[in-house]
Amino acid sequence: MTKKEKAIELHDKRFNCCQAVACAFCEESGIDEQILFKAGEGFGLGMGCMEGTCGALSGAIMLAGLKNSDGNVDAPATKADTYKLSKELLNRFQEKTGSTVCKELKGVETGKMLCSCPDCIRAAVETVEEVLGL
Numbered sequence: 022m023t024k025k026e027k028a029i030e031l032h033d034k035r036f037n038c039c040q041a042v043a044c045a046f047c048e049e050s051g052i053d054e055q056i057l058f059k060a061g062e063g064f065g066l067g068m069g070c071m072e073g074t075c076g077a078l079s080g081a082i083m084l085a086g087l088k089n090s091d092g093n094v095d096a097p098a099t100k101a102d103t104y105k106l107s108k109e110l111l112n113r114f115q116e117k118t119g120s121t122v123c124k125e126l127k128g129v130e131t132g133k134m135l136c137s138c139p140d141c142i143r144a145a146v147e148t149v150e151e152v153l154g155l
Contacts, residue, residue: 067123
């Protein structure tokens with residue numbers, strides 16, 4: 022099963038978009054599925070009930086930190102590199118979907134959907150594979 026298929030399967034099980042993307046990479050991230058599920062719960066429905074960043078993209082960016090951070094809480098040395106990875110994830114996701122904002126992707130104000138939730142999930146997973154090599 023591909024990561025895209027796994028993420029869609031999780032979304033079909035009622036995981037939100039962030040949870041579906043992040044949890045599809047549990048093994049690679051070394052983080053327990055339940056922990057990623059809990060951490061991603063607030064990022065569903067596009068932060069702030071469709072007002073903000075797409076949950077699928079949020080899941081991808083969570084994975085950037087999990088992969089790249091040195092975890093040094095006293096003197097973190099990896100933030101700049103993680104920010105660069107996050108920016109690359111955001112740019113590629115936007116190229117694939119047309120936006121990074123949930124309500125724009127869903128066409129809430131325009132009536133024109135740019136990208137469905139399943140397609141946003143697929144785009145986020147593909148972007149994680151490309152940028153993070155997971």
